[in-house]
Amino acid sequence: MAEARKNEPKIEADEVLAGIVEWVSIESPSHDGKSVNKVVDHVEGQFRDLGLKLERVPGRDGFGDILECKTTPEMSHGEGKGILVLAHLDTVHPIGMIERDLKIRREGDSIFGPGIYDMKAGGYIAYYALRHLMRMGKKTKLPVTFLFIPEEEVGSPTSRTRIEEAARGHKYALVMEPGRDGDRVVTSRKGVGRFTLTVKGTASHAGVRHQDGRSAIHEMAKQIMRIEGKTDYARGITCNVGLIQGGSGVNVVPAECKIEVDLRVPSQQLAEEMTHWFLNLEPIGQDVTLKVEGEMNRPPYQKDAGISALFEKAQAIYREIGKELLDVPLTGGGSDGNFTAALGIPTLDGLGADGKGAHAAFEQIYYSSLVPRTYLCTRLLETLE
Template identity: 50%
Template sequence: MTSHSLDTLFTWIRTESPTHDVAGVNLMMDLVLDQMKDAPVAIERIKGEQGLGDALILRAGPQTDEPAILIMSHLDTVHPVGTIQKDLPLRIEGDRLYGPGVYDMKASAWYCLEAFKEVARKGTAARPMIYLVTPDEEIGSPMTRPIIEDLARRSAYALVTEPGRDGGKVVTSRKGVGRFDVHVEGRPAHAGSRHADGRNAIYEAARQILAIEAMTDYARGVTTTVGMVSGGTAVNTIPQHCSFPVDLRVETVADGEALTRAILGLKPHNPDFKLTVTGGMNRPPYERTEGTSKLFYHAKSLAAEIGFDLVSAPKVGGGSDGNFTAALGVPTLDGIGIDGDGAHTLQEYGVISSIAPRRELVKRLLETLR
């Protein structure tokens, strides 16, 4: 990388952009616009909704009606503003570049946009190119999912710039993700003088949690997790309310439907409690199809020409926007981003030497996907 390129990437990382910081996310979108200046790229900026930042749709390549190559990056991160000053300072240690969002996924978005711009300038794209830059992937893409699905229906391929996994492996399948909220209402009472009159919402919630956790089936690739619980008002009061979210991961559409029915169908153990369950599948499973396999092997052959071995990771537990495109039958190659580790942690880093070959791979994909 040139010193200018590295300085530009540093600016991206210093521009902290947690999902709900609209100003920070929109500053990132401004940086993309600056990156595209003087390039033959048509730009549509979509104003943010639901308290979220803006999105960008960039179009370039042949002006035809044939299905496009869709590339997707998100510029929201999970790290709160201030992380770069204290907990995860921007720094280089050997071949590692540390900083909030560098691995997931600012470095990847930056160099994939560079590849997109180069192909647009050279006029060498094999098909029309559409680059979607989103502000909300880290919370499940509530604003941009309809946009993703609309663009996917008009695309021949989808490339997702999520980071590479476990040494730079690309992703060709992911679990589906479900999110649910459970609320238990009991009956409050004084814990000393009126204990028998109370109905402990936390106690009932604990029994529901045991039932939900028991739905985990590793053999089928099904996991259910209750990671947070909120309830009660005072140590000497029988709690009237208790709430908790549920995280569901499944490998197949059928299991998503079955587990959704099971979780939404939970009943209280005692009629004195009221149980309310809401939610559903947030991201459908991304299953590896024949089309996705062909896309992977095409990318693998290009990587060999460039000088590295491209390997596909086993089915990934986390979801991405690639789940939406794959569910619509679009051949989808995910994890084409930077190698590194530590996503969503204070040890997040990207491998600098992986940038140039992966940028070249993206460029070649855009030039050869017929």
């Protein structure tokens, strides 16, 4: 680290961890808006104490509130387009996980808890980074906006417009999703599509008049084989039929069947190609109807020159502490960074704590990653211009 930085207050791992645990202790499943808002209340209070300008947008459709926290002119050297920091406060875990499978605990380098890795640790690290700069008496070179999302885990249906509006007013986007595989961040993500297929046939008695029926499940089975067959690892395309429902009784030829499909693609060209393919599917059997609905709900996030330059700045910062920062070539998971990158905003993702077990009953972060990751975030806020 540079000589001039040796006398500055240190980032304390225990202090960072204590703050993360406070956030994690408030369980916040995406579809439980009241619970999510308890975390929003807590985060809002912390940023209010720092003196940021706050705006809270009431949630809708049962989701929690969107929280926006902006630095004031006194907190930064510059004006105009600045840095957008994105984090989400919802988790996939139901209420009660903290008392059962995901009790907050430390085992060696690992700290467990619901949503601790994806992604409350990253959200808190961003807050701590700004607070750390302020207590060192430093300013950011650019204005900073922190945008906390209440329903990212279900695709940000009520937040996407706000994210995109905010991104257009900023020069960079830093996404505090979890780090990956050691000292790695995310510079590209696949686009995510969701499609629903509904088949309608004709019901009949399965024993007495089987020949009069037209099985919707039989038709859908053929459609599923066709859809799963579009998975092409060489092209980066995956199609997953994740949900299915149909039929009314074991002795009834089923009149209706519905499936929900998850699509992942690495490029906008493939997004358009696969969307067209899905929406133009036709029945395979006779005397049945097929209805297809859906779209891409997260555009592909592709590494371009602006993202490469931002990543190189992050690498230079990491070298200040003697570490080498790498990037994940292409991850299949989506994030709110897909929205900002698709708008051409240089976006660096996966800046949160390293760990493993996202969405699992063993979700955890690594204590050893807290200081390096917090240092990286702090210096990005301090130096980006």
